[in-house]
Amino acid sequence: MIAAQIYYEAKSDLKADQAALKAEREQKLSGYYDLPDSQDALLGEIETFAKKTAGFDNIIVVGIGGSSLGAKAADRFLRHLPQRNNKTLIFLENGDPIELSAAFDKINLHRSFIFIVSKSGGTIETISIFKLLLSRLGKSGLDSSCADQFAFITDEGSPLDRLGHSNQVSRFHIPKSVGGRFSVLSAVGLAPLKLAGYNVEKLLEGAKATRDDFFKDDPLALSAKSSFIASSGKSINALFAYAGGFEEFVKWYVQLWGESLGKIDKRKKRVGFTPVGLIGSVDQHSFLQLIMEGPLDKTVTFIKVRDFKRNLSIPAIALSGLEKNDFVDNQPFERLINAQADATLEAVKSAGTPCDELAIDRLDEYHLGALFMYYELLTSLVGVKLGVSTYNQPGVELGKQILEKNFK
Amino acid sequence: MIAAQIYYEAKSDLKADQAALKAEREQKLSGYYDLPDSQDALLGEIETFAKKTAGFDNIIVVGIGGSSLGAKAADRFLRHLPQRNNKTLIFLENGDPIELSAAFDKINLHRSFIFIVSKSGGTIETISIFKLLLSRLGKSGLDSSCADQFAFITDEGSPLDRLGHSNQVSRFHIPKSVGGRFSVLSAVGLAPLKLAGYNVEKLLEGAKATRDDFFKDDPLALSAKSSFIASSGKSINALFAYAGGFEEFVKWYVQLWGESLGKIDKRKKRVGFTPVGLIGSVDQHSFLQLIMEGPLDKTVTFIKVRDFKRNLSIPAIALSGLEKNDFVDNQPFERLINAQADATLEAVKSAGTPCDELAIDRLDEYHLGALFMYYELLTSLVGVKLGVSTYNQPGVELGKQILEKNFK
Numbered sequence: 001m002i003a004a005q006i007y008y009e010a011k012s013d014l015k016a017d018q019a020a021l022k023a024e025r026e027q028k029l030s031g032y033y034d035l036p037d038s039q040d041a042l043l044g045e046i047e048t049f050a051k052k053t054a055g056f057d058n059i060i061v062v063g064i065g066g067s068s069l070g071a072k073a074a075d076r077f078l079r080h081l082p083q084r085n086n087k088t089l090i091f092l093e094n095g096d097p098i099e100l101s102a103a104f105d106k107i108n109l110h111r112s113f114i115f116i117v118s119k120s121g122g123t124i125e126t127i128s129i130f131k132l133l134l135s136r137l138g139k140s141g142l143d144s145s146c147a148d149q150f151a152f153i154t155d156e157g158s159p160l161d162r163l164g165h166s167n168q169v170s171r172f173h174i175p176k177s178v179g180g181r182f183s184v185l186s187a188v189g190l191a192p193l194k195l196a197g198y199n200v201e202k203l204l205e206g207a208k209a210t211r212d213d214f215f216k217d218d219p220l221a222l223s224a225k226s227s228f229i230a231s232s233g234k235s236i237n238a239l240f241a242y243a244g245g246f247e248e249f250v251k252w253y254v255q256l257w258g259e260s261l262g263k264i265d266k267r268k269k270r271v272g273f274t275p276v277g278l279i280g281s282v283d284q285h286s287f288l289q290l291i292m293e294g295p296l297d298k299t300v301t302f303i304k305v306r307d308f309k310r311n312l313s314i315p316a317i318a319l320s321g322l323e324k325n326d327f328v329d330n331q332p333f334e335r336l337i338n339a340q341a342d343a344t345l346e347a348v349k350s351a352g353t354p355c356d357e358l359a360i361d362r363l364d365e366y367h368l369g370a371l372f373m374y375y376e377l378l379t380s381l382v383g384v385k386l387g388v389s390t391y392n393q394p395g396v397e398l399g400k401q402i403l404e405k406n407f408k
Numbered sequence: 409m410i411a412a413q414i415y416y417e418a419k420s421d422l423k424a425d426q427a428a429l430k431a432e433r434e435q436k437l438s439g440y441y442d443l444p445d446s447q448d449a450l451l452g453e454i455e456t457f458a459k460k461t462a463g464f465d466n467i468i469v470v471g472i473g474g475s476s477l478g479a480k481a482a483d484r485f486l487r488h489l490p491q492r493n494n495k496t497l498i499f500l501e502n503g504d505p506i507e508l509s510a511a512f513d514k515i516n517l518h519r520s521f522i523f524i525v526s527k528s529g530g531t532i533e534t535i536s537i538f539k540l541l542l543s544r545l546g547k548s549g550l551d552s553s554c555a556d557q558f559a560f561i562t563d564e565g566s567p568l569d570r571l572g573h574s575n576q577v578s579r580f581h582i583p584k585s586v587g588g589r590f591s592v593l594s595a596v597g598l599a600p601l602k603l604a605g606y607n608v609e610k611l612l613e614g615a616k617a618t619r620d621d622f623f624k625d626d627p628l629a630l631s632a633k634s635s636f637i638a639s640s641g642k643s644i645n646a647l648f649a650y651a652g653g654f655e656e657f658v659k660w661y662v663q664l665w666g667e668s669l670g671k672i673d674k675r676k677k678r679v680g681f682t683p684v685g686l687i688g689s690v691d692q693h694s695f696l697q698l699i700m701e702g703p704l705d706k707t708v709t710f711i712k713v714r715d716f717k718r719n720l721s722i723p724a725i726a727l728s729g730l731e732k733n734d735f736v737d738n739q740p741f742e743r744l745i746n747a748q749a750d751a752t753l754e755a756v757k758s759a760g761t762p763c764d765e766l767a768i769d770r771l772d773e774y775h776l777g778a779l780f781m782y783y784e785l786l787t788s789l790v791g792v793k794l795g796v797s798t799y800n801q802p803g804v805e806l807g808k809q810i811l812e813k814n815f816k
Contacts, residue, residue, distance in 0.1 A: 065693025080506045094690050095748075097718035097741040098488045098771065099652040125689060127733040128722045128744065135723035142727060159729035166728065180693075235643065235705060236682055244507040255694035262698025272702035274644055274684065281533060282502050284807060285473025285588075286663035290670025292803030294680035297643060310505035314536045315543035319550060320574065321567035325535040327815055333505040336536065340503075343811035350806070363506065395700030398758070399692060403751035407735055 001361050002210070002370050004220040007345075008354040010228035017223040018215055020384045021377065030391045031177035032376055035185040036208035036369075042172070042187060043201065046194045049151070049170065056113040056149075057087060059195050062133070063117030063188075064093040064125050066180020067153075069252045070189045070372070076248040077368050078198055085197035092133075095125045100132065109136055114150050115192055119180050121158025124403075144168040153187050179391050181256050184372055199365050206369030214377055222374070225356060226381035229273070232354065234299045237273050238291070241303040242280035242341040245363045250277025253375055260379045262395070263388035271386050281340040288344065292351045300348055302357045303371075304341045308334045309362060409769050410618070410778050412628040415753075416762040420635035422626050428792045429785065430623070438799045439585035440784055443593040444616035444777075450580070450595060451609065454602045457559070457578065464521040464557075465495060467603050470541070471525030471596075472501040472533050474588020475561075477660040478597045478780070484656040485776050486606055493605035500541075503533045508540065517544050522558050523600055527588050529566025532811075552576045561595050587799050589664050592780055607773050614777030622785055630782070633764060634789035637681070640762065642707045645681050646699070649711040650688035650749040653771045658685025661783055668787045670803070671796035679794050689748040696752065700759050708756055710765045711779075712749045716742045717770060 025033040061068055068091045075089055088107055092100065114133060118126045134142065137149070144167050151170040154160040164171045172187035183189070185207055190200045213219050229237060239253055254275045262272030278287050280302075291298060314336065316329035328336050341357075349355045358374070360367040383390030433441040469476055476499045483497055496515055500508065522541060526534045542550065545557070552575050559578040562568040572579045580595035591597070593615055598608045621627050637645060647661055662683045670680030686695050688710075699706060722744065724737035736744050749765075757763045766782070768775040791798030 064690060069694070080510060094652055094687070095741045095744045096650075096652045097716045097720040097745075100720060100741065101718050102488060122730060122733060124733055124736065124744070127727070127730055128736055128741070131723045131725040131727070131737075132720070132741075134725055139725075141725055162729050163727055235703060242504075244502055244504045251694070258695045258698035258702075262700075262702030264701045270701060270703050272698050274682065274698065274702075274706075276682065276684070279502070282472060284804065286477070286659070287666045288807065289801045289803040290666035290680050290682065292670075292806070293672045293678060294666075294670030294682075295643060295678050298682075308505045310509050312505040312508060312540070315539045317539040317542055317547075317549055319535070319539070319571055321570050322530060322535055325530060325532055327812060328532065328536055329539075331815075333503045333508065333536070333540075336503045336532070337505075339811055339815050340807075343814055344807045346810050346814075347807040351803070393697045395697040395759075396692065398700070399696065399748075399752045399755035402754050403747055404735060406751055406754075407739075407747050 002220060002367065002374065003359045004356065006221050006225055006356040007349055008228055008356070010224035012223040012227035014218050014223045017226070017381055017384070021380055022215070024380060028177045030179065030182055030380070031175040032182035032185070033211065035178065036204045036211060036373070039204065042190065045172070046187070046191050046200070049191065050194045053113045053195060056111060058107045058112035059087050059089045059192055060092060060112050060114045060133075061089070061117060061192050062092045062114065062126050062129050064123060065255060066183055067117035067119065067123070067126070067188060068093050069181070069248070069255055070184025071192045073248040073252040074184070074189060074193055074198070074203070074368055075196060077245045077363055078365060080245070081198070081364060083197045083199060087196055089192065089196050092129050093125065095128055100129065104136065109133065112149075113195065115153055116150060116160065117153040117188055118158075118160055119155055119174055119183070121154045121160030142167050142169070151191065153191060181259055182376055182391070184252070185369070202365035203369035206366035207373035210370040210373040211377065220374060222377050222381055226378055226385060228354065229299060230382050230385035232299060234297055234354065235273055236276060236298040238276040238278055238287070238298055238300045239303065240278040240280055240283065240300055240344070242337050243305045243308070243363060244279060246303065247279060249371070250279070253277055256375055256379055259393050260390045261382055261386060261388060263386070266387045271388060280344065281337060284340065284344055291348055291353055296352050299354045302341050302345045302355060304338050304357065304359045305363055306359055306361050310334070410628060410775065410782065411767045412764065414629050414633055414764040415757055416636060416764070418632035418636035420631040422631045425631040425634070425789055425792070426623055429788055432788060436585045438587065438590055438788070439583040440590035440593070441619065443586065444612045444619060444781070447612065450598065453580070454595070454599050454608070457599065458602045461521045461603060464519060466515045466520035467495050467497045467600055468500060468520050468522045468541075469497070469525060469600050470500045470522065470534050470537050472531060473663060474591055475525035475527065475531070475534070475596060476501050477589070477656070477663055478592025479600045481656040481660040482592070482597060482601055482606070482611070482776060483604060485653045485771055486773060488653070489606070489772060491605045491607060495604055497600065497604050500537050501533065503536055508537070512544065517541065520557075521603065523561055524558060524568065525561040525596055526568055527563055527582050527591070529562045529568030550575050550577070559599070561599060589667055590784055590799070592660070593777070610773035611777035614774035615781035618778040618781040619785065628782060630785050630789055634786055634793060636762065637707060638790050638793035640707060642705055642762065643681060644684060644706040646684040646686055646695070646706055646708045647711065648686040648688050648691065648708055648752070650745050651713045651716070651771060652687060654711065655687060657779070658687070661685060664783055664787055667801050668798045669790055669794060669796060671794070674795045679796060688752065689745060692748065692752055699756055699761055704760050707762045710749050710753045710763060712746050712765065712767045713771055714767055714769050718742070
């Protein structure tokens with residue numbers, strides 16, 4: 001279960017908000033709303049596929065941005081679970097030659113199953129790394145001999161899709177109306193996560209519950225929170241998550257929030273908010289000073305985990321001169337980290353920064369799915385209230401054009 | 409070598425800026441200025457120490473914030489170098505029970521040399537994890553039997569220092585006037601990095617060159633850049649580094665920038681800037697849209713690496729339907745990633761965001777040391793121009809007080 005608590009005054013019209021997202025959903029403005037259901041066929045396919053590829057030691061996901069951030073966030077969040085198998089899962093995102101060389105030193109490519117993930121089917125980093133992998137595997141091109149080791153995750157009809165079709169390579173399709181940063185609950189996330197051993201059905205279940213709750217009576221107060229953020233005048237939204245497992249999740253959030261809302265709105269005005277991802281208690285020693293005494297241009301959402309499912313306490317060892325730390329002796333580490341979250345929230349709030357809090361029961365697939373959907377719905381609602389096109393990213397095209405022009 | 413290029417108009421008074429930092433240096437307002445020299449005694453000590461501890465398989469650094477971020481940034485930046493030995497280096501920062509359990513599953517504590525790093529000597533996370541390690545090693549307290557496996561890095565006379573002294577545990581002192589976030593070139597960074605095999609002398613050499621250059625004729629334009637940032641009205645400063653090796657460096661930058669400048673100034677006004685760390689080309693697929701079309705409240709610094717020292721090219725493999733990606737065929741990946749940096753800079757600049765660029769020759773100790781010093785000097789200069797106390801962090805105390813009060 002997720003519980004939400006908002007520590008500021010916020011007015012909103014839930015009925016209007018529900019109607020707005022219902023319209024987006026029905027008009028298929030984005031297909032992410034429907035990913036939690038109607039995927040039985042895909043789940044069956046992935047199940048079969050996982051069995052077929054069980055013999056590989058490693059899983060490589062070649063993809064960048066929305067093609068990698070979701071699955072990466074999930075594996076980091078969930079990797080402590082017993083169902084995680086012992087396959088190495090690595091993400092090749094960047095065309096950095098040192099990083100690529102290091103990956104090849106670390107894993108045996110011949111024992112690796114490789115996903116090529118690109119919605120458009122033509123991402124420059126992804127296709128370049130794909131070529132490098134083919135070459136390293138001793139191939140001079142793609143042919144049906146690659147069929148056992150590769151799968152493509154892409155839009156139906158994309159160049160990559162057609163290439164796979166011609167060469168009998170397995171393909172999973174991303175629904176046309178589901179953009180990269182909203183695609184974690186499509187094959188983009190589900191296929192690699194299933195191969196790593198996770199219960200992807202639970203991921204969908206958590207997402208479905210959060211979505212249906214919003215359309216029922218919005219117990220997580222998404223309507224109020226989105227109204228507050230959209231009209232607060234605060235230009236920065238920090239997410240302060242108190243568990244190391246959120247390390248990559250906050251990067252997923254940064255893409256979702258920054259790329260969806262950082263837009264030129266209907267009235268030609270530049271709008272949007274800068275997302276900041278923080279991990280507690282680590283970033284109390286890094287970013288907190290700025291929140292406490294810097295400009296009041298931020299909102300902060302704290303996330304806590306109620307039960308870490310690890311029985312680990314601070315031993316009552318007497319250290320001469322350090323007695324002032326003994327107040328946590330014999331207490332679970334879990335209590336310390338959550339008390340730090342509470343204390344920091346109280347301090348931040350008292351210094352004048354609007355705060356809210358999410359508490360999740362556990363770091364598992366269900367709660368992760370719920371959080372993915374929570375942030376997707378929140379993004380959609382703020383997008384509606386800002387009057388932006390939430391699901392495109394026109395601003396990234398210019399850099400691509402300049403690259404091509406300058407390179408030649 | 410580092411080369412700097414500023415793409416905006418900026419006026420400044422170099423003589424005044426040099427005088428301001430010279431005064432800080434002479435008054436020992438911060439001791440970081442002097443870390444690149446006068447450390448022969450420490451270097452000798454660390455050299456001997458590295459030989460004495462060579463038999464351990466792992467190095468554990470227990471510390472948080474300024475006690476871990478610098479060494480962590482350095483190991484991430486430098487780990488591809490041949491001088492890096494095969495010791496596992498792990499950082500235990502957070503009191504997250506899942507992360508702590510995972511670390512214990514991964515390494516043999518009995519084969520690990522352990523640094524306890526805390527400037528004040530009483531950081532709650534650090535001391536709690538220290539107790540846990542003692543307990544896991546089968547000890548009910550600290551005594552001289554621990555002397556071979558532990559070292560403390562702390563202020564002279566701190567509770568931790570005194571505890572170590574009483575129990576014959578090796579100690580390295582942090583100069584009193586060097587704050588945590590400015591301490592990477594003290595024993596805090598140098599000791600663990602030396603044990604991992606790095607050439608720490610080169611780290612100091614790079615830092616020294618950057619510092620001395622500033623006091624000579626400021627070829628990196630720190631004076632102009634700091635004036636621009638301090639008076640630009642831009643509330644967010646993004647660092648967009650085009651190499652995976654910067655992944656932890658940008659977190660070090662976030663602490664340095666956020667905690668040093670996010671302050672209540674002399675006139676009781678809240679000032680400071682929100683630092684954002686980005687990795688290219690990955691974050692072109694995440695944060696770039698917001699820079700291009702969102703509010704014009706940011707400056708962006710691009711960092712490029714001239715020579716990755718890896719001979720890795722994009723193979724000319726024909727993929728039917730994907731011919732539009734062939735313009736990079738046979739080109740080094742290094743050329744692609746640097747061309748992406750150039751193209752993105754051009755796009756961001758044309759959209760109205762002030763940009764500057766740093767280019768470094770290589771990812772090695774010398775250039776890392778130079779970058780550490782570059783950012784420390786820049787922070788000091790902006791601090792002077794904002795009129796804040798750059799070297800303290802009064803805003804983090806309230807949360808600690810609330811924690812103690814609530815916990816009992």
